[in-house]
Amino acid sequence: MEQEESRKIIHLDMDAFYASVEQRDNPALRGRPVAVGGSRQRGVVAAASYEARQFGVRSAMASSVAKRKCPELIFVKPRFEVYKEVSLQIREIFAEYTPLIEPVSLDEAYLDVTHNLKQLASATQVAQEIRAKILEKTQLTASAGISYNKFLAKLASDYRKPNGQFVIKPAQGLAFVEALMVGQFHGIGHVTAARMNQLGIFTGWDLRQQTETFLRQNFGKAGAYYYAIARARDNRPVVADRVRKSVGSETTFEEDLTTQEELMSGLQPALESVWSYCERTGVLGRTLTVKVKYNDFQLLTRSRTCPAPFTSQAALEQVGREVLSSLWPLPKGIRLLGASLSNLDTMGEDTPGRQLLLPL
Template sequence: MGACGVSAAVENAGQSTGRRKIIHIDMDAFYASVEQRDNPELRGKPVAVGSARERGVVAAASYEARKFGVRSAMPSITAKRKCPELIFVPPRFDAYRAVSQEIHAIFAEHTPLIEPLSLDEAYLDVTDNLQGIPVATTIAEMIRAKIRAETDLTASAGVSYNKFLAKIASGQNKPDGLFVITPKMGPGFVEALPVRKFHGVGPATADKMGRLGIETGGDLRAQSLAFLQEKFGKSGPYYYWIARGIDERPVRADRERKSVGAEDTFATDLFDVESVRGELRPLIEKVWRYCDERSIRGRTVTLKVKFADFQQITRSRTIAGPIEAEEDLATVSGVLLDQVFPVTKGIRLLGVTISNFGEMRSEPDRQMSLTI
């Protein structure tokens, strides 16, 4: 049965059991698609958003590039090896944010219960929606159509009765697709799904599960709660319930940003403190500009250092009151940097993050790291 054909079943089940109606919207190859939209010469070609330099990283890849195995977070040199014709374009975050605002305005026509995960994806709870539309699939179709009409971009959508399944569903028919997982389908769908495709199960956890003989949702469901708690700690109950298609997490419209950070990878390793201090300054300026524009004030500063051999360390300091000026952020960052030196190996990456915001206005957690 197709996705649209089962929509009524979702709604009837939701009405009879009190289940939520959740939509997960995920823009298709968002950064790369914006670049292809704005530059017709890039359309139909393999595009990577990011830096082509030796130590650059792919921030996003078009579907044409993905056919060659190019993926986000892949080193640029690897991406170029996989796809010699790959075209690199620098990121334009102002453009992506502007489109994101258009998309979220479309979401807001249907529900105030919007939980952004990043610039290009969000959960929507449409159980009680503003237009009184009884079928969640209809809302998802309306949103996708309006996004296409107003932005000339495509979005994929997943519809289900909880966040976990809606997230999985949105990836089933990408790009430009829609998929529905009904309450009746949920447990069986999860049972057949490889745990590596579970949202919330990263590569390291999937490897650990594999060593324990857990390869699918069915394998995970066969484990006791006590066993999963023993092996996976606080995450154990989450794995126990999602293996049964159960996820009671609400869509949180008031989700607060936990930290704001910026980082950069250098073309050549840095050894002396003054060179590193010079590279730290633009990161501080970027973090502070973001915080100042949104009246965000934090108390904890964290310095991240990655060395040439990929060893990574962090140094943090929490002060008594909120940091109120860029120079104060620079001072604390400088103190943390002094703790790292002298170094015996080169520094390839540097990052600075501010957190511990305390009481502040709600700010969607759109992007946890502002990468240069």
């Protein structure tokens, strides 16, 4: 625990990133409810401005549902190339302070600033400077969480959103975790939280009362992770420039998809995410895997491997369409769709691969 508590980890998260970029570039959108996503009838919200969130509009929501919640909602087509350019600007700012940068998506990353390049006294000061530079260079705001491990830093970054930061010190970690509902824990999804509730586990304090054996018996290998985070422990390092075996993205929908048109529209953001990674890194892949979760939580995957790597987004979309067609007719509604690319060709040993999961 002593080694973990000596680390200084920052989780930087851009505020409503896609929507904020659109509002920055189009003054007519400022102060108005904006959804970045597909068509109103069959599309999915990729991101929502804070003005839209006040009406209950959220990412991964069907556009038709979002429109009902907010009749004045303005839909904007995603511009992934622009988001990628801004993300690279932000990444350059991170690199002024530390080489230990672990991107999670275009709009968030973990930074290990235990030994920062500017020799600033505290991680709090580092986070303040980074956020100020991001605002100066991009006219966008970011939120930050600072703590001694990744789990707590991630929790902290949500605590003062938007445009704020929050610190969880080593002496505060345990008390902070025990007061949270388990559904607020990063890494515990809706289904797992419901399962924990059935077992009488509602808060971090409840979770800490369970033995590791009990948690493993009920949640498999993840039980060890739950046992650790209930004690505010997380020894995962910030890992920069990881060579990945695959890259993927997925979207959970608030309303089940039931038509072929809805399926392709729902898969599109994941395919765009994967191809954005390919364009940025020069990494290509030969195997496309489509992940499907039905409304009863049954999981299904279908893969297609090509003799040569995919070289365009159009090629990915064509194979994705063929895979989706093979699922027809649907036995039940679909609540999640994902796409991943594997059998990656790194185009040379020195090409870094990084995780790029867009927050859809």
